[in-house]
Amino acid sequence: MKHPRIGIRPIIDGRMGGVRESLEEQCLNMAESAKKLIEANLRYPDGEAVECIISPCTIGGAKEAAICEEYFATQNVVATLSVTPCWCYGTETIDLNPNTIKAVWGINGTERPGAVYLASVMAAYAQRGLPAFSIYGQEVQDKSDKSITPDVQKKILDFARAAVAVGVMRDKSYVNIGAVAMGIAGSAVNVDFLQKYLGMRTEWVDMTEVLRRINLGIYDHEEFVKAKAWVKENCKEGLDINKGKKLADIVVKSRFVPEAEQWDFVIKHAMVVRDILFGNPKLKEMGWIEESLGRNAIAGGFQGQRMWTDWLPNADFTEAIMATSFDWNGKKAPTAFATENDTLNCISMLFGNLVTNKAAIFSDVRTYWSPESVKRVTGKELTGAAKNGIIHLINSGASCLDGSGAAKNEKGEGCMKEWWNLTDKDVKDLLNATDWCRANYEYFRGGGYSSHFRTNAEMPATMIRCNIIEGVGPTLQVIEGYTCKIDDEIHRILDERTDRTWPTTWFAPILNEDTAPTVYEMMSKWGANHGATVYGHVGDRLITLASMLRIPVVFHNISRDRIYRPHTFNGFGTKDLEGQDFRACAYYGPMYR
Numbered sequence: 001m002k003h004p005r006i007g008i009r010p011i012i013d014g015r016m017g018g019v020r021e022s023l024e025e026q027c028l029n030m031a032e033s034a035k036k037l038i039e040a041n042l043r044y045p046d047g048e049a050v051e052c053i054i055s056p057c058t059i060g061g062a063k064e065a066a067i068c069e070e071y072f073a074t075q076n077v078v079a080t081l082s083v084t085p086c087w088c089y090g091t092e093t094i095d096l097n098p099n100t101i102k103a104v105w106g107i108n109g110t111e112r113p114g115a116v117y118l119a120s121v122m123a124a125y126a127q128r129g130l131p132a133f134s135i136y137g138q139e140v141q142d143k144s145d146k147s148i149t150p151d152v153q154k155k156i157l158d159f160a161r162a163a164v165a166v167g168v169m170r171d172k173s174y175v176n177i178g179a180v181a182m183g184i185a186g187s188a189v190n191v192d193f194l195q196k197y198l199g200m201r202t203e204w205v206d207m208t209e210v211l212r213r214i215n216l217g218i219y220d221h222e223e224f225v226k227a228k229a230w231v232k233e234n235c236k237e238g239l240d241i242n243k244g245k246k247l248a249d250i251v252v253k254s255r256f257v258p259e260a261e262q263w264d265f266v267i268k269h270a271m272v273v274r275d276i277l278f279g280n281p282k283l284k285e286m287g288w289i290e291e292s293l294g295r296n297a298i299a300g301g302f303q304g305q306r307m308w309t310d311w312l313p314n315a316d317f318t319e320a321i322m323a324t325s326f327d328w329n330g331k332k333a334p335t336a337f338a339t340e341n342d343t344l345n346c347i348s349m350l351f352g353n354l355v356t357n358k359a360a361i362f363s364d365v366r367t368y369w370s371p372e373s374v375k376r377v378t379g380k381e382l383t384g385a386a387k388n389g390i391i392h393l394i395n396s397g398a399s400c401l402d403g404s405g406a407a408k409n410e411k412g413e414g415c416m417k418e419w420w421n422l423t424d425k426d427v428k429d430l431l432n433a434t435d436w437c438r439a440n441y442e443y444f445r446g447g448g449y450s451s452h453f454r455t456n457a458e459m460p461a462t463m464i465r466c467n468i469i470e471g472v473g474p475t476l477q478v479i480e481g482y483t484c485k486i487d488d489e490i491h492r493i494l495d496e497r498t499d500r501t502w503p504t505t506w507f508a509p510i511l512n513e514d515t516a517p518t519v520y521e522m523m524s525k526w527g528a529n530h531g532a533t534v535y536g537h538v539g540d541r542l543i544t545l546a547s548m549l550r551i552p553v554v555f556h557n558i559s560r561d562r563i564y565r566p567h568t569f570n571g572f573g574t575k576d577l578e579g580q581d582f583r584a585c586a587y588y589g590p591m592y593r
């Protein structure tokens, strides 16, 4: 079976002769309602509903816990949600499987002490060194009330969503095409991190493999014709920054693919890279059996600069289309795919994809613009969400086209959607909001194109960065804020001061006295040159995911009440939640070590 599942464990007081019999129905109803809630609200990246299974029996003790475990062990269960309306026997019923992520929902009802079991079993998990999430509603529910209260719903869904994200990554590959780009530290793929924290395999593919496949024709030629027609129809060319420029001799003599052939080349590049990651049955029909298998990827990156781009067209089209929620074949799940092989930013994109099922924007964290500097160079004031200053997010090419915010929600506001919710009009509007500028030959001697758009919508957004810190290990930065729709003239002046042929997003963080009191300070604390940005204020979801992966969140602006981590983390301190996170992650260590 392909999807990681949530196993639901109805826990019950084992005493026959009245107690157990009186609870069976309510206990099973809780399991069924949790299953329904999860399956109705959560989806896998491929758009299918998340699958939950329920133990073949209610669990009153060790024997029934074993029966349940035996069944779950054959069902690709990544996480278990134990549910109970009553007192039960903690250590006799806990999920002792070291590889599953655990949560327990004890109903807040006074007829039977569900909360007492919850507290008791949390103690058991803490003593056994098995982090477990606790779910308990704020309000007392009547025995006849079979509903799941909104606060309990949120915790069940946040737990299940993050656990599914962990399961989706497990056993998948990160495909690293090329080597380190321009000395970017995040480009040096860290095998231990991917393996021990995410359960992922690292695959290395030399960039010449892309050349081999392009030159030997190892791609679907019919699809190429279709893709070429789609590009002609939908990918209009924009500003050619090179026009009229006297190009240096070294640039002129470095161009290997004539300009007239560069669109064909970059389209083939995109098809070949996709096939390297995911395989393509068509290649088997063509006799390229090994190539047809792909590498079981969930994410990847392409070095590009500079050994490729110094003579061949750049991979910006590939990187943009992989990260986008559609291509010439229609709507599709976005792929976390990094430019400049920044694997840590790719993982940041992947986390963002997995907690939202939406595409991610890959950006340089390019420039901090204070209100004063904006006033000085434009004579105009920043207003609205931008009033305290803005950060210029821009990188050659690697932003999902969803990032322009040209897709509209039911209120007509710019947004970024799950790929399956995009309308045909959204796709058209997203394509129309993007033009494709010829690569700046000073940077990209071999040519190519870059997607170019402006995020022209104010959208809630969350910036993400995964860093590796010697002495700590992997860490996560999570900052919620807004993309800003700034004054057109301000945008023009600021954008034209830098690389005006690339996709631009203006970001303003939500200021937070403790961590990011100013926009400047938020940028000054950012861990690297890149960041991944996804739609929505999803910092809480990322914090829950990070706690499952034992990755401390070292910089965030998420309020305390939205932080949901295993109850057992409380054993590592409760006042200073950041220190607690560090200590618990350090002790529990990576899931797959």
Ligand SMILES: C[C@H](O)[C@@H](O)[C@@H](O)C(=O)CO
Pocket: 305, 340, 364, 395, 396, 443, 529
């Ligand atoms: C084209 C340039 O070399 C860019 O790739 C460079 O500014 C970066 O994006 C660095 O992260």
Ligand SMILES: [Mn+2]
Pocket: 340, 363, 364, 395, 396, 529, 530
């Ligand atoms: Mn960059």
